[in-house]
Amino acid sequence: MQGINKYIEQNKNRFLEELIDLLKIPSVSADPAYSKDVLNTSVAVQKSLQEAGCDLVEIHETAGYPIVYGEKIIDPALPTILVYGHYDVQPADPIELWNSPPYEPVIKKTNLHPQGAIFARGACDDKGQMYMHVKALEFMVKTNQLPCNVKFMIEGEEEVGSDNLGIYVANNKEKLANDIILISDTGMIANDVPSITTGLRGLSYVEVEVTGPNRDLHSGLYGGAVANPINILTKMIASLHDENNHITVPGFYDKVENLSKEERAEMAKAPFSLENYKKALDIEAVYGEEGYTTNERNSIRPTLDVNGIWGGYIGEGAKTVIASQAFAKISMRLVPNQDWEEITELFKTHFTSIAPKGVTVKVTPHHGGQGYVTPIDTIGYQAASKAYEATFGKKPIPQRSGGSIPIVALFEQELNSKTILMGFGLDSDAIHSPNEHFGIWNYLKGIETIPYFYKYFTEMKS
Numbered sequence: 045m046q047g048i049n050k051y052i053e054q055n056k057n058r059f060l061e062e063l064i065d066l067l068k069i070p071s072v073s074a075d076p077a078y079s080k081d082v083l084n085t086s087v088a089v090q091k092s093l094q095e096a097g098c099d100l101v102e103i104h105e106t107a108g109y110p111i112v113y114g115e116k117i118i119d120p121a122l123p124t125i126l127v128y129g130h131y132d133v134q135p136a137d138p139i140e141l142w143n144s145p146p147y148e149p150v151i152k153k154t155n156l157h158p159q160g161a162i163f164a165r166g167a168c169d170d171k172g173q174m175y176m177h178v179k180a181l182e183f184m185v186k187t188n189q190l191p192c193n194v195k196f197m198i199e200g201e202e203e204v205g206s207d208n209l210g211i212y213v214a215n216n217k218e219k220l221a222n223d224i225i226l227i228s229d230t231g232m233i234a235n236d237v238p239s240i241t242t243g244l245r246g247l248s249y250v251e252v253e254v255t256g257p258n259r260d261l262h263s264g265l266y267g268g269a270v271a272n273p274i275n276i277l278t279k280m281i282a283s284l285h286d287e288n289n290h291i292t293v294p295g296f297y298d299k300v301e302n303l304s305k306e307e308r309a310e311m312a313k314a315p316f317s318l319e320n321y322k323k324a325l326d327i328e329a330v331y332g333e334e335g336y337t338t339n340e341r342n343s344i345r346p347t348l349d350v351n352g353i354w355g356g357y358i359g360e361g362a363k364t365v366i367a368s369q370a371f372a373k374i375s376m377r378l379v380p381n382q383d384w385e386e387i388t389e390l391f392k393t394h395f396t397s398i399a400p401k402g403v404t405v406k407v408t409p410h411h412g413g414q415g416y417v418t419p420i421d422t423i424g425y426q427a428a429s430k431a432y433e434a435t436f437g438k439k440p441i442p443q444r445s446g447g448s449i450p451i452v453a454l455f456e457q458e459l460n461s462k463t464i465l466m467g468f469g470l471d472s473d474a475i476h477s478p479n480e481h482f483g484i485w486n487y488l489k490g491i492e493t494i495p496y497f498y499k500y501f502t503e504m505k506s
């Protein structure tokens with residue numbers, strides 16, 4: 045790539061300022077209070093794609109937040125790359141745990157980011173990573189080095205399940221036709237250990253509700269004589285794992301893909317320090333399913349976790365009361381071959397069946413999606429691998445991630461194309477947490493690496 049380093053050096057301050065402007069808009073898709081901001085962000089993304097050199101940029105309205113579509117078709121005979129990303133972000137709360145306000149980006153140095161990192165909600169997930177692609181396009185267009193066609197599809201509902209994107213994709217197969225899908229919405233092992241994400245877990249997210257007596261009761265007058273929904277709910281939840289931390293939902297593991305010894309040995313070669321892992325989280329020990337390593341537990345094994353639990357009196361002081369109802373939100377991360385709708389049904393049946401008489405249980409599915417594994421013997425993976433080699437000076441390690449981007453499996457189903465997950469964030473960048481950040485080095489490295497992918501993919505494809 046002619047002049048990429050010089051171009052980045054000359055423009056990096058502007059690249060940072062533009063990203064900072066984007067991060068100032070609180071595009072929280074989960075909370076309707078921010079709907080204006082989410083819409084404003086879609087317009088900002090549209091503008092940035094126009095300025096970067098797309099010939100056509102449209103805002104496609106949906107029943108929810110709009111999808112920004114952009115394209116630059118230089119020759120229909122050449123390959124087409126479809127870039128996907130999202131401009132919505134997770135809620136910032138608990139806001140009091142941020143060291144600086146989430147929508148007032150600041151640059152600070154950290155141990156892992158000695159050149160500084162931008163602290164703001166969405167810095168890494170996914171505004172920063174999405175914007176690398178916009179700036180990479182700008183470079184290729186401005187220096188006449190765009191080797192193929194490109195389409196952008198940037199959505200505003202990823203953090204709430206991408207329901208409307210699924211409909212859009214199914215209805216626009218021709219418009220979105222492509223040879224490969226490229227996404228930067230995952231991470232890598234470390235700045236000196238580049239990796240490419242080859243797997244994502246599926247997801248089933250449910251809410252459960254346990255109802256006991258028809259009203260809140262005095263815990264002295266009634267306590268001990270009726271089922272307390274909070275006691276019952278916590279007991280039911282505790283029973284969902286056995287003493288080996290296996291999930292007890294019947295049928296849950298039936299379709300789980302079992303990796304061979306060789307595959308597990310290959311995985312174990314990725315550099316990992318359990319000591320550093322524990323230290324970074326301030327924990328004395330790790331915890332999880334018996335018989336598996338930490339890296340296996342968070343990638344190739346399915347899990348079940350309570351994400352929130354509430355009910356009863358949580359105000360100041362003490363109130364002696366037995367609540368009428370108790371609630372919890374539960375996520376199950378799934379692995380290849382587990383079907384999220386089937387798992388949701390299995391959970392529902394089991395959870396309802398373990399409720400004692402005296403309470404009623406309601407299970408409401410929220411959203412979900414299938415997992416994804418990408419083969420590494422493809423042109424797409426090889427082009428990505430060469431791109432990392434060109435800019436990191438070493439071959440990237442293929443690695444499965446524990447996170448989910450449910451729409452990726454749907455892309456394969458509807459558009460019949462594979463996805464390459466070129467993530468430049470670190471697990472320690474605190475996505476979804478207070479003090480989310482994205483290393484400046486990572487941001488610029490992404491902008492540098494992406495054009496090489498375009499180049500190698502086009503060369504290998506023709």
Ligand code: BES
Nearest residue numbers: 169202203204205229230231445447448
């Ligand atoms: N970008 C993340 C997913 C991710 C992060 C995958 C890091 C791999 C490594 C995405 O925005 C996300 O948060 N996905 C949700 C699922 C969605 C349905 C809300 C998730 O994984 O919790």
Ligand code: MN
Nearest residue numbers: 169170202229
């Ligand atoms: Mn994301």
Ligand code: MN
Nearest residue numbers: 134169203476
């Ligand atoms: Mn996210």
